[in-house]
Structures are given as structure tokens and as C-alpha cells.
Amino acid sequence: MEGRLTKQSKFQKSNADWALFLDFDGTLVDIAPSPESVHVPRELPTLLGRLDAALGGALAIVTGRSIEAIDAYLAPLRPITAGVHGAELRLGREQIISTALPLPPAAVEAISALSNKVDGVRIEIKRSSLAVHFRSNPAAAREIEEELRRVLIDGASGFIIRPGRMVYELLPSHVSKGGAIDALLELPLFFGRRPIVIGDDRSDETAFEAAERRGGLAFTVAGEHFSRDSADFESPLEVRSWLAAFAARFGAHD
Numbered sequence: 001m002e003g004r005l006t007k008q009s010k011f012q013k014s015n016a017d018w019a020l021f022l023d024f025d026g027t028l029v030d031i032a033p034s035p036e037s038v039h040v041p042r043e044l045p046t047l048l049g050r051l052d053a054a055l056g057g058a059l060a061i062v063t064g065r066s067i068e069a070i071d072a073y074l075a076p077l078r079p080i081t082a083g084v085h086g087a088e089l090r091l092g093r094e095q096i097i098s099t100a101l102p103l104p105p106a107a108v109e110a111i112s113a114l115s116n117k118v119d120g121v122r123i124e125i126k127r128s129s130l131a132v133h134f135r136s137n138p139a140a141a142r143e144i145e146e147e148l149r150r151v152l153i154d155g156a157s158g159f160i161i162r163p164g165r166m167v168y169e170l171l172p173s174h175v176s177k178g179g180a181i182d183a184l185l186e187l188p189l190f191f192g193r194r195p196i197v198i199g200d201d202r203s204d205e206t207a208f209e210a211a212e213r214r215g216g217l218a219f220t221v222a223g224e225h226f227s228r229d230s231a232d233f234e235s236p237l238e239v240r241s242w243l244a245a246f247a248a249r250f251g252a253h254d
């Protein structure tokens with residue numbers, strides 16, 4: 001990936017028509033102890049609405065969360081969203097399209113039992129995906145991974161284990177954030193635009209690759225995955241400030 005200054009200077013010098021693809025947790029909002037305890041700054045929906053207007057609608061949230069969860073956090077805004085790492089897609093106010101089958105019930109049951117067996121484990125069920133969080137007990141990582149491998153062998157073929165920030169997720173093997181971005185860039189709203197992806201996690205790597213492959217820019221945020229020294233942004237707060245400057249630069253002026 002290019003250096004921080006090179007990317008920012010490419011962005012400053014370019015008058016391209018941009019499209020923005022934004023990750024949610026760890027990028028737009030700070031990481032919290034659990035999925036439910038995340039704090040969404042009051043001004044975030046308004047900021048995203050301004051960006052969406054400045055880009056003529058070429059803005060999408062590309063997240064591991066379900067689209068339902070994103071809608072609840074960003075209400076009243078309903079941005080274009082690729083949810084569950086690309087297993088769900090929703091354009092504007094249209095219905096959510098699910099591109100993946102649900103996890104077999106037996107697999108959900110077997111993994112859910114982990115929360116009774118291992119301290120500090122939290123299960124998040126997202127239809128075609130299941131996240132096993134261990135932020136409260138990082139030492140449990142190996143035990144959880146072994147159990148997930150066993151479940152995959154026993155009857156969840158077509159799914160893979162994707163590691164994230166203090167989480168393992170079981171996901172359909174064909175979905176990725178990069179695939180979702182490639183699909184969105186074929187739509188009239190995004191077509192011909194240069195993508196900017198901002199993300200903080202290992203699951204954002206395919207999205208970064210898609211941005212760079214299509215002549216765009218990939219910006220990283222510091223956290224457990226990217227160090228402060230190497231990341232483009234040190235925190236979601238810094239990302240939001242950058243986005244506010246973006247909206248001011250490209251937004252309508254009176």
C-alpha cells in the first residue's frame with residue numbers, strides 16, 4: 001500500500017469524481033467492549049447525509065454488521081449499504097437483497113453453546129453469518145477457533161472463518177467486501193468514479209485491494225490491526241474530521 005502522505009497528496013491534487021466506501025466499527029465509530037455498546041456520535045448521520053449529497057449518492061457503508069443494525073445506528077439516514085461483509089445489499093430505500101444462504105441451524109446451535117462453555121464469549125447471529133466475540137477474554141481465541149473449525153468440518157460447508165478485531169466470524173466463502181465494492185461500482189450511481197475505501201480491519205483488505213485495482217485510494221485506521229505508525233488515520237474521530245472537510249470541499253456552496 002502507498003504511504004500516508006502520498007495518498008493524501010494524490011487526493012488533494014485530484015479533481016476526480018470520487019465514490020466513498022466506508023467501514024463502520026473502528027472507522028466511523030470507536031470500538032466498544034461489545035457490539036451493542038457502541039456509541040454513535042449524534043452528528044454522524046447528518047455528516048453522512050452531507051457527504052451523500054456532495055457525491056450525488058455515490059456513498060456506501062460496507063460493513064460486517066447486518067444492514068438492519070446499520071439502519072438502527074444511522075436513522076433516519078438509510079445509506080446504500082453492503083452488510084455482513086457483502087452477504088447483504090441494500091440500495092437506497094429498496095429492500096435488502098441477501099446474496100447468501102443462512103447458516104445451517106445445527107451450526108448456529110453448536111456455536112451458540114460456546115457462550116456457556118467459555119467465559120467472556122459473546123455470540124452475534126446475523127442470518128448468513130455468525131460472529132463469536134472474545135474482547136472480554138482474548139485468551140479464548142484459540143479454543144474458539146478450534147471449535148469453529150470443528151463445526152465447519154461437521155456441517156457448515158461453503159462457510160469460512162474470518163478473523164477480525166477480537167472476533168471470529170463464520171461467513172459464506174463467496175462473500176467479501178471487495179466483491180461488494182466491485183458490484184456497486186458497476187451501478188450507474190457509482191460507474192466511472194474513483195473509489196475511496198476507509199477501513200480498520202483485516203476484513204477490509206479485500207475492499208482496499210478493490211479500491212487500488214480500480215485506480216482509487218485505500219485509507220487505513222489505527223487499531224489492533226493497523227499500528228498508529230502505519231495507519232492513515234489515528235482514530236474514528238480523525239476520520240470524521242477528514243470526512244467533514246471532504247463534504248465542505250465537494251458539497252454545494254451558496
Ligand SMILES: O=P(O)(O)OC[C@H]1O[C@H](O[C@H]2O[C@H](CO)[C@@H](O)[C@H](O)[C@H]2O)[C@H](O)[C@@H](O)[C@@H]1O
Pocket residue numbers: 023024025026027030031032033034035036038062063064065066124131133135164165166167169201203
Ligand atoms: O466491518 P465493520 O463495520 O468494521 O464491522 C466489523 C464487526 O464489527 C463489530 O464488532 C467489532 O466492533 C465491536 C463494537 O465496537 C467490538 O466489541 C468487537 O470486538 C469488534 O469485533 C460487529 O459486532 C461485527 O458484527 C462486525 O462484523
